[in-house]
Amino acid sequence: MATIIRALVQIDNLQPKFAAYNGATVQGSIPMSGDTILIGEFAPGNGVFTLIDRALKASSVETTTQMVEREFGFFILRSHSNAEISTARDAILAELGQTMADRIKPVVASTQIITSVEPFQAQLLNKWRKGSLLVPGQTLGIVECAPAAYILQAANEAEKAANIDIIEVRAVGRYGRLFLAGGEEDVAEAIQAAKRAIEAIDGRAE
Numbered sequence: 001m002a003t004i005i006r007a008l009v010q011i012d013n014l015q016p017k018f019a020a021y022n023g024a025t026v027q028g029s030i031p032m033s034g035d036t037i038l039i040g041e042f043a044p045g046n047g048v049f050t051l052i053d054r055a056l057k058a059s060s061v062e063t064t065t066q067m068v069e070r071e072f073g074f075f076i077l078r079s080h081s082n083a084e085i086s087t088a089r090d091a092i093l094a095e096l097g098q099t100m101a102d103r104i105k106p107v108v109a110s111t112q113i114i115t116s117v118e119p120f121q122a123q124l125l126n127k128w129r130k131g132s133l134l135v136p137g138q139t140l141g142i143v144e145c146a147p148a149a150y151i152l153q154a155a156n157e158a159e160k161a162a163n164i165d166i167i168e169v170r171a172v173g174r175y176g177r178l179f180l181a182g183g184e185e186d187v188a189e190a191i192q193a194a195k196r197a198i199e200a201i202d203g204r205a206e
Contacts, residue, residue: 005103007041007149015159029062031078036085038077041149048073058091105203106150112142132165141187143178151176154194161193162186
């Protein structure tokens with residue numbers, strides 16, 4: 001079965017909160033603010049191990065995450081050098097015999113803004129969040145996209161655009177979801193930035 005590139009995206013200049021979130025959640029080498037990361041999502045999932053092997057042998061990048069969930073394989077590679085990440089990306093594409101045009105173009109599945117979050121809902125979200133605490137009374141923003149891995153690009157661009165807190169980023173599975181919080185205007189601006197980032201990624205229709 002041919003490998004399908006569901007998502008492949010290079011994110012440079014990691015923002016401080018997004019980098020800190022990744023540092024708290026990844027399995028391996030911790031991304032730092034200002035780093036570049038390469039994110040991939042593939043089907044079938046087991047192919048991810050060979051692809052990471054090729055990337056590591058071709059460049060000086062480090063493995064941050066590699067996993068196979070129910071349907072897809074997922075990885076994050078990191079480096080201080082944007083050029084090294086580019087080399088790793090090119091090695092993966094060469095192994096597959098594909099180009100960036102073969103990746104699936106993401107779509108924004110939904111967005112939500114909830115103003116003045118109630119304490120009970122905030123507490124429920126705080127039970128499973130891995131980022132900042134959601135404070136009652138804040139505005140909560142939610143962005144959902146497919147393929148899931150592209151939500152990481154959305155999170156980094158959202159932080160660039162507005163003063164928000166990253167509550168949770170779920171980048172594996174059928175859909176990716178970003179939960180962010182802050183003042184109402186900041187959350188609205190961050191969601192628009194996240195949408196623009198997702199919509200700007202090219203590729204083929206799924």
